Amino acid sequence: MARLDADIGLAASANDDLRLPAGTGTLGKAMAVVEAIAAAERPLRFRDLAARIDQPKATLHRQIANLIEEGLVELRGDQTYGLGLRLLKLAARSWGTSQFRLIAEPHLRRLHALTGETVHLGVLRGVEVIYVDKVESQQAVRMHSQIGNASPVYCTGVGKAALSTLADGDVHALMQKISFVRHTPHTLTDADALTRELADIRREGVSYDREEHEPGIHCVAAPIHSVDRRLAAGISVTAPVYRISRAQLEDWREAVVGAADAIMEDMEMRMGPRS
Amino acid sequence: MARLDADIGLAASANDDLRLPAGTGTLGKAMAVVEAIAAAERPLRFRDLAARIDQPKATLHRQIANLIEEGLVELRGDQTYGLGLRLLKLAARSWGTSQFRLIAEPHLRRLHALTGETVHLGVLRGVEVIYVDKVESQQAVRMHSQIGNASPVYCTGVGKAALSTLADGDVHALMQKISFVRHTPHTLTDADALTRELADIRREGVSYDREEHEPGIHCVAAPIHSVDRRLAAGISVTAPVYRISRAQLEDWREAVVGAADAIMEDMEMRMGPRS
DNA sequence: CCAATGTGTTCCACTATTTGGAACGCTGTT
DNA sequence: AACAGCGTTCCAAATAGTGGAACACATTGG
Numbered sequence: 145m146a147r148l149d150a151d152i153g154l155a156a157s158a159n160d161d162l163r164l165p166a167g168t169g170t171l172g173k174a175m176a177v178v179e180a181i182a183a184a185e186r187p188l189r190f191r192d193l194a195a196r197i198d199q200p201k202a203t204l205h206r207q208i209a210n211l212i213e214e215g216l217v218e219l220r221g222d223q224t225y226g227l228g229l230r231l232l233k234l235a236a237r238s239w240g241t242s243q244f245r246l247i248a249e250p251h252l253r254r255l256h257a258l259t260g261e262t263v264h265l266g267v268l269r270g271v272e273v274i275y276v277d278k279v280e281s282q283q284a285v286r287m288h289s290q291i292g293n294a295s296p297v298y299c300t301g302v303g304k305a306a307l308s309t310l311a312d313g314d315v316h317a318l319m320q321k322i323s324f325v326r327h328t329p330h331t332l333t334d335a336d337a338l339t340r341e342l343a344d345i346r347r348e349g350v351s352y353d354r355e356e357h358e359p360g361i362h363c364v365a366a367p368i369h370s371v372d373r374r375l376a377a378g379i380s381v382t383a384p385v386y387r388i389s390r391a392q393l394e395d396w397r398e399a400v401v402g403a404a405d406a407i408m409e410d411m412e413m414r415m416g417p418r419s
Numbered sequence: 420m421a422r423l424d425a426d427i428g429l430a431a432s433a434n435d436d437l438r439l440p441a442g443t444g445t446l447g448k449a450m451a452v453v454e455a456i457a458a459a460e461r462p463l464r465f466r467d468l469a470a471r472i473d474q475p476k477a478t479l480h481r482q483i484a485n486l487i488e489e490g491l492v493e494l495r496g497d498q499t500y501g502l503g504l505r506l507l508k509l510a511a512r513s514w515g516t517s518q519f520r521l522i523a524e525p526h527l528r529r530l531h532a533l534t535g536e537t538v539h540l541g542v543l544r545g546v547e548v549i550y551v552d553k554v555e556s557q558q559a560v561r562m563h564s565q566i567g568n569a570s571p572v573y574c575t576g577v578g579k580a581a582l583s584t585l586a587d588g589d590v591h592a593l594m595q596k597i598s599f600v601r602h603t604p605h606t607l608t609d610a611d612a613l614t615r616e617l618a619d620i621r622r623e624g625v626s627y628d629r630e631e632h633e634p635g636i637h638c639v640a641a642p643i644h645s646v647d648r649r650l651a652a653g654i655s656v657t658a659p660v661y662r663i664s665r666a667q668l669e670d671w672r673e674a675v676v677g678a679a680d681a682i683m684e685d686m687e688m689r690m691g692p693r694s
Numbered sequence: 695c696c697a698a699t700g701t702g703t704t705c706c707a708c709t710a711t712t713t714g715g716a717a718c719g720c721t722g723t724t
Numbered sequence: 725a726a727c728a729g730c731g732t733t734c735c736a737a738a739t740a741g742t743g744g745a746a747c748a749c750a751t752t753g754g
Contacts, residue, residue, distance in 0.1 A: 168485045169711060170445040171739070175489050182512045190702060200743040205703070207741090208459045214450050215544065220518065220649065229515035229544050232551065235510030236567025237457045238502035243495065269490065269504050291433065292511025387604065444740060445712070465731060476712045480710095480732065 160217070173199070178216055179206055187224035215352050235292060244375065245277050247410045248368075251403045252279045252379065258399055261383040265300035265364075268310075268376035269294070271322050273303040276377075298322055298338050299331045300355040301365030305378030307338075308345040309369045315342065330356045352377070360385050364393050366404035368410065379404050448474070453491055453502070457557075462499035498587065510567060519650065524687045526678045527554045531676055535652050536658040539638075541577035543570070543651035547599050548578040551652075573597055573613050574606045576628040576640030579681055580653030582613075583620040584644045590617065605631045611675075625672050635660050636656070639668050641679035645686065654679050 165387070168175070181188060189195075194204055209215040215230035228295035239245065239289050248265050256263045262280040266273040272294040297318070307315060332338050343352040344369070353363045365380035381396055385394040443450070447660070455471050456463060463471075469479055483500070486492040490505035514520065523540050531538045537555040547569040572578035582590060594610040601646040607613050620626040628638045640655035656671055684693070 170487045171449050171743095173491055174446050175491075178509065182509050185516075187518075191700085201702080202743055202745090203741075205671075207628050210446045213443050214446055214721080216450075226517065227509060229513075229542060229551075231506060231510045231551050232567040233544070233547075233549050233569050234453065234502060234567075235506045236565075236569075238504075238506050242462075242501065243462075267504060269508070272508075274504050274508050276504070290511075292507040292514075294511075304475050306666050325499050448712095468731095477714055477716090478729080564735080566712080625751085 160167060174211060174216075175208055177204070177211060181217060181225050181229055187221070187226065188225050189225075193225065200264040231315075233411075240293070242276065243414070244363055244370075244377070244411070248379070248407045249416060251407050252277060253380060253397060255379070255403045256280075259381050259383075261381050261388065264302060264380045264382060265302075266295075266299065266306065266378050266380070268303070268306040268378075271318055273297055273306060273378070274301055276303075290314055295357065296322070296325070298324060299327055299350050299353065301363040301382070302378035304341060304345055304351040304353070304377040305365040305367040305380070308342050308351065309367045309376045309392070315322075315339075327357050328355050328359045330354050332356060332387040349401055353382075354379075354390075355385065362388075362390070364394060364396050365398050366401040368404050368407055370408075379407065439461055449482055449486060451484065452479070452486060456492060456500050457502055462496070462501065463498075464498050477547070495544040514551075514566070518689070519550065519645075519652070522689060523654070523682045524552060525554060526682050526685075530654070530656060530674060530678045533553075534656050534658075535682070536656050536663065539577060539655045539657060541570075541575075541581065541653055541655070542571065543581040543653075544576070546572055546593055548575055550571055550577075550583060554578075571597070571630065573598070573599060574602055574628065574631040576626050576655040576657070577653035579613075579616065579620055579626040579628070580640040580642040580655070581651040583617050583626065584642045584651045590614075595616040602632050603630050603634045605629050606629065624676055627668070628655075628657075628663075630660065637665070639661075639669060639671050639675050643679050643682055645683070654682065 176312075177193065177197060180193060183308060184192070184196075190205070190208075193208070193388055197204055199207070208217060212219055212228070215228045218228045220226055222284050226289050244267070245265065252263045252265055256279040260281065264275055265277040266275045273296070274294050275291055279292055281417075291293065296308055302332050307318070310318070319338070322335070322338075324333045324335075325331070326333050332341060349366065351365045351367070353361075353365065362383060362385055363380045363382035368375075368377040369380060371378065379400060381393075381400055383393065425614065435691055439601050441673070452468065452472060455468060458526075459467070465480070465483075468483070469476055472479055473511075474482070482494060487494055487503070490503045492504045493501050517600070519542070520540065527538045527540055531554040532574055534557065538555065539550055540552040541550045543549075548571070550566055553565050570578060572582055585593070597610070597613075599608045600606070601608050607616060618625075626640045626642070628636075628640070630637050636657060637660055638655045638657035641654050643650075643652040645652065645656060656674060658668065
């Protein structure tokens with residue numbers, strides 16, 4: 145059958161850390177440039193890019209020219225580069241037609257109806273979790289963002305849940321690439337601590353984020369094992385500590401796990417029996 | 420100064436209609452594949468792609484393999500291809516840091532507060548308008564989508580507004596590429612009609628969508644001329660006919676134009692004086 | 695005022711990468 | 725069993741990307 149590994153993006157994200165080549169030849173180099181532009185907070189100019197990319201000026205210049213021509217990158221303010229509109233368009237299309245998201249959506253809503261708190265659906269990609277969907281109460285400050293946003297695996301509920309679905313080998317490989325950053329006093333800051341917690345998560349079937357990413361925010365999450373192991377994902381209910389107690393969070397445990405299981409079932413229904 | 424034309428995406432979108440090569444070499448071919456996958460409604464299999472791409476099987480196969488490796492495309496259900504997660508991540512980053520959007524946002528909110536109806540911010544890209552931001556009342560069915568969504572230029576308020584900011588030459592070039600599709604009885608279905616309406620829009624400074632895209636929906640829009648002519652954009656207030664009369668819509672005209680002008684001013688403030 | 699430095703851009707011979715015809719190995723069909 | 729359709733791999737040939745060097749414009753400073 146189909147080789148063409150996706151490998152849950154383990155290898156895929158080899159250059160998430162914007163290093164040079166990949167096994168992808170020209171395309172890889174082009175994407176490295178895109179990633180460099182995406183990674184920068186302050187707008188970059190040509191020389192800035194040249195500094196982070198380590199390629200001859202001439203080469204880089206042409207690569208950028210191509211990226212601009214393709215609408216993946218844009219030249220603005222007549223000196224700085226930003227990501228292009230084509231990405232927005234493609235992402236919208238991707239989001240709108242993602243089978244996984246479509247199947248999961250009703251379950252997210254149900255979970256939100258039950259808890260009244262924000263529900264997230266996240267997928268593992270390299271050493272990050274990417275949020276693919278979200279249902280939240282009223283958004284005082286709306287953030288269409290969040291969807292598509294990336295968070296670290298090691299300090300988020302979905303992140304740890306997703307990790308727990310991987311084989312030990314894959315987990316170890318990933319661990320090497322994680323750079324642990326302490327975000328709060330509760331953040332797990334090394335591979336050992338994380339490994340130990342993963343064991344718990346595998347046994348219990350739930351993971352918690354106990355204010356490990358943002359102070360004052362905690363969550364319950366459950367892993368979603370995809371049928372074909374091509375996807376490592378998780379679902380979570382997030383809430384501020386001041387409103388939702390640790391005990392309350394644990395009471396939602398069953399609901400969250402239930403939702404995750406329901407999503408898996410629906411996936412098997414609609415993808416399993418030979419489509 | 421900087422060549423590296425962006426050209427408002429006129430040339431950029433040369434292969435919006437998923438034709439073969441571009442002047443972009445390898446990258447262009449890769450993006451053609453991505454675009455083909457994005458364009459399809461029903462999931463495509465390898466042979467489907469091979470049919471629409473016109474490249475030798477072997478070549479296409481390797482291209483796809485690279486795209487998968489890079490996370491731009493994903494192989495799912497073990498036979499069909501979809502767009503990859505990396506696009507979501509990049510788009511989110513792009514959206515979150517877009518200067519244009521950030522500057523425009525407060526004005527969109529003000530306009531929404533005034534009218535109570537949905538406000539859109541759209542940018543011209545090739546023969547389409549891409550919605551870059553949106554403020555809406557209560558979303559019964561939420562659609563984070565819409566943002567990033569593409570609509571035709573010739574039958575939307577923002578589309579026509581954006582067109583009106585272009586030089587005649589560019590407009591003509593674009594017209595050639597538009598394939599006019601009648602969406603409602605009021606849709607403009609040929610270049611002549613559109614050209615005539617553009618003259619009105621240039622004179623009046625507003626454009627209307629009089630149920631030209633969707634029956635029962637109309638809108639007022641105003642063009643945003645970007646300082647450096649690198650961007651052709653527009654802003655609009657959209658409402659259902661049953662609730663908002665044509666007259667009411669025209670009463671908002673000044674507000675919409677005002678908001679568009681305010682956005683331009685803010686842009687000049689923050690980009691003009693040598694940053 | 696004219697060198698000197700720091701940008702961004704173009705040229706073109708060299709070479710690494712992409713190319714695609716052909717052959718292979720599946721799975722399902724007649 | 726032979727056949728047909730799909731997906732996958734190989735490798736010589738050719739194309740497309742590379743990058744050192746030189747150019748054109750700013751801006752700086754001696």
